[in-house]
Amino acid sequence: MRIHLLVTMFILALASQADAKSYREMFGEDVPSNQDGEVLKTLDFQQGTIKLPAANVTLTISDQFYYLSPEDTGKVIADLWGNPKGTAKGALGMLFPAKHSPVDNGSWGSVIEYNGSGYVSDADAATTNFDEVLQQIKDAIAANNPEREKAGYPALTLAGWAAPPYYDKTTHAMHWARDLIFGKAPNVRHSLNYSVRVLGREGVLELNFVAGLNQLTEINTVIPSVVNTVEFDPKKRYSDYVDGDKMAAYGLAGMIAAGAGVKIAAKLGLLALGLGLLKNFGLAILALKKGLVVSIVPIVAVWRRIVSFFTRKKDSEV
Template structure:
């Protein structure tokens, strides 16, 4: 597996006042300005992570990435450091790593990344893909979001609004890959939040890839999306076409369920409060009620 160090370092500062505690405790910074402290920490941080390119088998061995020269991959451990130490997210379980565009280091202000996870929820049937009215689904999700926003305010959080599709859902039935993006507004924030999702369907679950970026970066994300979609694939034995109905588990939802937030079914509405965001921001996940409504509506029909 080829490893390539990334040397780019933005001169722009993040929030200097929240330098990682480990660096602050282990280094004498009393003679340094805040900018110098950040610069020293940033150089140390970048020297300790190991970007990788080429063929990468993801942890667990079920899928492989073919990372081209214009991207790089970080291991789960390195990705956790980026998400927590550099981007200010709370600690969580390790994912399967992250992808980054090669023209950015993780510390560049304009940097964006793609988190990678796997959800072994079973084989997701795509039989409903052609029948989904995404306009109707959006209206329902917006209504549910208004209800959830009221609960957030009661809990002391800022209100949330699902503005609309930043990119409408699109499913590729030949390659069993799906993407969509939502534009979300939190409180009185000057810039809306981008929640961009990619899903790769497999025999026993779904490869989950989420872009961690700002709304202003939508054009750049759109330009890179197809390449990101193409570089991730399940290995033999785990592909969608390997599904055996006699032995394999079938998920309780279809394509509509993925878009409606089926991942929250395991944790419930209140527990699933956050997903990863860049630069010390946080975003609520797709609410469980979207999935619940979709599933119960299907049962009633």
């Protein structure tokens, strides 16, 4: 009886683990016969149960998505998308739509990271004027642009909300999207910075989408499914909070501002923006596809790579 029970538990444990697939198993075709294909054939496209111990989170990946490990995430960001090595450091993995490989033009990716800054109060969810927050962020970015350009960064303009902040009290998830413009050239295209935050007892799981502005509708549609993949472990859930737990130094408004590299002074409501904007763009890195920089490298060559990406994507974004 004891042996039978152990065997049953072992089988159930195997069934609950991630199902890793090869490129052919995932997409029903062979890898491309090019340099990208050499990288793609080394990736494990995972579905099922994914444990993220560093975040006290379990992901349940349905057949709508697939997950890539931190190691494979580094390969995608550096080897496939042409960004510097090591810039995915700290990422806990990536989430992709199951219908696209990481190199497909129609693909998007969500970089996963964890911020263990403490319990973020949602008390300001109903009272915050997010349009005022937007204007404060715009003003702070504009005021800092001369210093950014002097340091070798392109000027940055926050055009507005691509999707306004929304907080779901049931799932304790916040999401919003920014419409961004890098540089001052008249033909520079807008880019999308879509952020999702799922609150836990001790910190926040961060999902930051790497996508084009033309993919906004699709991402808006999948957000509920993405949020539903996330479950904090027992005693680590937002609802498990007890008096005396570590509190984050900001609320929801501060979380949005910090996601844009802007810090709100706790008491004064003032904004300050440092040159670390790219570093603090909702992630320790700003991950961007195929030739876009994902680290804070203040050189003109990086900006040329950013421009080349949007030029290459122009046909698919019309």
